[in-house]
Amino acid sequence: MSLYRGDFMDDIVGNYEKSGKMSDLHGKGKPIQPSSGDPLQGVLKEANYLPGWLEQQQLIRKGILEAITLLEVTGDSPSNMQICLNKLxxxxxxxxxxxxxxxxxxxxxxxxxxTKLEQWS
Structure with missing residues (x-):
């Protein structure tokens, strides 16, 4: 067996095939159905991966709701409100x-x- 990685993988697949385990694979002999839409998004969705910008989107929406609460409920000072808006x-x-x-x-x-809250919802 060679140390070249390709040869190593070829040996593993070859041994697996020789043992007869390749004949029982799900969908063997049937055409592969391409997924609709973006292939990368499909893989990410299957893996339950949420891109960082989507997480950030949720945090910003939460921050907007907190800023509205500061503005309407507590009547916070303009300087505190501006600090909150600068962070947002x-x-x-x-x-x-x-x-x-x-x-x-x-x-x-x-x-x-x-209006921005509606856009972030």
Whole structure:
């Protein structure tokens, strides 16, 4: 047996086939059905993988809800509200760098916060 990895894998598959285990494979002799849509997304979905930008999207939505609570319920000071909005907008900038271009979103102000919440829902 050679130390070359390709030869090693060929030996493993060859031994598996010689033992008769390849004849019982599910779907043997049938054409492979291509998955619809993006193959990468299909693999990620099968693996229950959530891309980082989707996790970030959920965190930003939660942050918007907290900012609305600060604004409406507690009547927080404008300086505290601006600090909260600055953090949210920094998170949005980071999100925009990592998500697909079509999913990018604009920044949040006190005036548009309710409209932006709808966009993030």
């Amino acid at each position: 907008n920094a998170d949005i900038a980071q999100y925009n760098k990592s998500c697909p271009p079509i999913m990018q979103r604009g920044f949040i102000t006190v005036e548009n916060i309710h």
